[in-house]
Amino acid sequence: MSDEPMARTAVVVTGAGLAIRGLTGPGDLLGSSVDGTGFDPETELxxxxxxxxxxxxxxxxxxxxxxxxxxxxxxAGGPVLDGTRSAVVVSSNTGNYDSVCAYVDIAARQTSRAVSAVGLPHTSTSAIAGWIAAGHGLHGPAVTLCNGATSGLDALHWGRNLIAADRADTVVVTGVEPDNDVVHKLLGTRTLDGAATIVLESATHAADRGGRVRARWHGLHRGRDHDEVLRTASGSLAPDIGLWLTGARETRPAHLGTSVRQVDLADALGECGGALGVVQCAAVVAHFDAGGGGVALATASAAGVSAALTLLPPGHHPHFPGRVVRASQMTRAT
Amino acid sequence: MSWDITGIGIVSSVGGDARTTYDALCAGRDGLAPVRVFDTANYRARHAYEIDDRGPGGDRPLRATGWLLSAVAQALADAGLEEDLAEVPVLVGTTLREQRSVELWWRGGPRVPVDRLDFGTALRERFAATTSYTFANACAASLYALGLAADMIDLGQADTVVVAGTDSIAESTFAAMDRAQTLVPDAVRPFDRGHRGMVMGEGAVAAVLRRADTGRSLARLRSVGLSCDAAHPTAPAAGGITAAVREAHQLAGVTPGDIELVMLHGTGTARNDETEAAVMSEVFAEGPGPLMTAVKSGVGHTLGGSGLFSLLTAVLSMRHGAVPPVIGLREPIDEAAGLRLVRDASRPAPIGLAQVNAFGFGGINAVALVEKA
Structure with a gap:
């Protein structure tokens, strides 16, 4: 196995943004009070x-x-980036189900003439990435993940890969789930109605433009057994983990130590679905921005699948170089 | 950098496996029929390229998942691999995922567990797949998945990756297409003056992609260019398509003169056909240009799987020495007048290097180059 060239594989987080009812910004995810007015979908959408x-x-x-x-x-005049080297990755599980169900309802009662003439793009979830790319002139790859519980963390993984594979210098990673009647009936639980976006960049690109590093990519582990993934992901970092963002209420395994701050975002936001991993990453940025220490761990899991992302604080590097995790080394059920 | 394709699988409206499908296309047989999956009384359009496997009880959920599993099993068998994907990532490209299952539930049908609305659970059950990704990347989805799979191998994350695509026809998309298309298409007629729009097809495709020179190879993947027009939500942009083609050539280190076959996206819509034909005329302006064909008049627009379907058809054309025709092409549109479109019958030709186009809603473009092994 050849090592990846470090110049490309070093990936950093340089920005985070939210559109979640009542929240002013990522700081609110961890309860630190931030001045300003919270996001109000009624007026801002x-x-x-x-x-x-x-x-x-x-x-x-x-x-x-x-x-x-x-x-x-x-x-002031829009994005200041090289559009040809900028990509977008979106994660959403239920993004367009409202349109899908509305169209079949309409067609069952009336003819297709009654369907909106501009409704066609939303038959596919890929429309979200297309609109983001068009809105900000992002001509690099546009990728959409609809991958269940781990989808948000998976989107970050693919954003990181686009940089490592030299397809982009900057990647906008967005996780979004809308709340509506269809989603409510489908999931039968309180869900997020909102979005989070993370800006990933190659470390070189961020340094060259003087961009402020907010977190450093360390690694993403994926496997079938959650405990095993958690053990592998934390590995030798375990004593240094300061923040653990869980996907649901979880019991802290002994190897994480008692000083770790454990936060389940679903407690406050409801089930975050495909947005979860990206919201978690925004919370990590808030943690480091506020001077929070240690390594940050974000996890998401469902039956038979688990993912864990580790991010390092902005000032932390050669000590913990970026790691290649081979799929064949990813944890499996034992 | 290059990668080997070591096994392929296809499920389509004209055949349950790759060879049967290829032979049908070469013989000019198509899968066109009146829509059976739902009542078309409220629609103008009445045709599709369906896989009619619903059984007597009407439509049922998870058909796209079923074809996916079949195509992956074929590809693994073809590659001589066991049905054990514990250490092999699976990347699935799709436009509509299992949205047909959501529709059926919403209209009073059975509830489908939420974890079956992406393909991970089914792949885990059938093949013990540990790592899978469902990419909803519109009609460039499976070629996008191919490019991202190549990246995984490049980055040392895997030596073998299964790439696939699958879609079943969703009524919501049929309704929205019926509303949006000006004319009422009764068949896909790519690049023909009589083209009236896009007609959907059903099916799945799969390929095993491996690090180069690790064993038997059916064909060699040379590059996959991925980009986005960042412009119109549904119409293709000439500039974006041109950039995608140039990127694929540049990544592989080839020039247009090296390409011997182009698998066109060819959806049969005026916007796609005129734009794509004009760009191909410009890119391949020097010399006689490569042979070109399009498969959607045979199997319909198979959406997320269509890009990989075209690529596998190129691989089969290389191996069997014949390129299937653009079925139903009678009089090409002006923009395609200078293109060497294969017409009327399959064309015997030794193909060494092929280009594959796939363009999706949202201006999502993927162009791949594949070489004879």
Whole structure:
């Protein structure tokens, strides 16, 4: 196995943004009080740029803008980045189910003439990424993950891979789930109605433009057995883990130590679905921004599948170089 | 950098495996029929390229998942691999995922467990797959998955990856297409003056992709360019398509003159056909240009799987020495007048290097180059 060239594989987080009802920004995810008015979908999901778009897309776009601004990549006249080297990765499990079900309802009662003439894009969840790319001139790859409980962390993984594979210098990673009647009936539980966006960059690119590093990519582990993934992901870092963002209420395994701060975002936000991993990453940025110490761990799991992301604080490096995790070394059920 | 394709699988409206499907296309047989999956009384359009495997009880959920499993099993068998994907990632490209299952539930049908709305659970049950990803990347999805799989191998994350695509026809998409298309298409007629729009097809495709030179190979993947127009939500942009093609050539270190076959996206919509034909005319302006064909008049627009379907058809054309025709092409549109479209019958030809186009809603573009092994 050859080592990846370090210059490309070192990936950093340089921005985070949210569009979640009542929250001002990532700081609110960890309960630190932030000045300003919380996001209000009633007033903020309006505007010319949001016309003819479904709710998931509107929420997504409203989280991309603050993330780009946070990263210092949004000027007065729009994004200040090389569009040909900028990609977008979206994660959403239920993003367009409202449109899908509305169209079949309409068609059952009336003819197809009654379906919106501009509704076609939303038959596919890929529309969200397309609108983000079009809204900000991102001409690199546009990727959409609909991958269940781990989808948000998976989206971050693919964002990181696009940089490591030299397909992009900057990747906008957005996780979004809309709440509506269809989602409510389908999931039968309280769910997030919102979006989060993370800006990933190659460390070189961020350094060259003087972008502020908010967290450093360490590794993403994936496997079938959650305990095993948790053990492998934390590995030798275990004593240094300061923050653990869980996907659901979990009992802390002994190897994580008693000083770790454990936060289940679903407690406050409801089930986050495909947005979870990205919201977690935004919380990590808030943690490090506030001077929080240690390594940050974010996990998501469901029956037979688990993922764990480790991020290092901004000032932390050669000591913990970026690691290649081979799929064949990913944890399996034993 | 290059990668080997070591096994392939296809399930389509004209055949349950790769060879049967390829032979049908070469013989000019298509899978076109009146829509059976739902009542079309409220629609203008009445046709599709379906796989009619619903049984007597009407439509049932999870058909796209079933074809996916079949295509993956074929590809593994073809590659001489066991049905054990514990250490092999599976990347699935799709446009509509299992949205048909959501529709059926919403309209009073059986509830499908939420964890079956992506393909991970089914792949885990059938093949013990530890790592799988469902990419909803519109009609470029399976070629996107191919490019991302190649990246995984490049980055040392895997030596073998299964890449697949699958879609069943969703009524919501049929309704929205019926509303949006100006004319009423009764068949896909790519690049023909009589083209009236896009007609959906059903099916799945799969390929085993491996690090180069690790064993038997059916064909060699040379590059996959991935990009986005960042422009219109549904119409293709000439500039974006041109950039995607140039990127694929540049990544593989080839020039347009090296390409001997182009598998066109060819959806049969005026916007796609005119834009794609104009860009191909410009890119391949020098010399006679490569042979070109399009498969959607045979199997319909198979959406997320269509890009990989085209690529596998190129691989089969290389191996069997014949390129299937653009079925139903009678009089090409002006923009395609200078293109060497294969017409009327399959064309015997030694193909060494092929280009495969796939363009999706949202301006999502993927262009791959594949070489004879």
């Amino acid at each position: 309006r505007g010319r740029d949001l016309r003819h778009k479904d709710r998931a897309t509107r929420l997504a776009l409203r989280s991309v803008e603050p993330a780009l601004r946070d990263a210092g990549l949004l000027g």
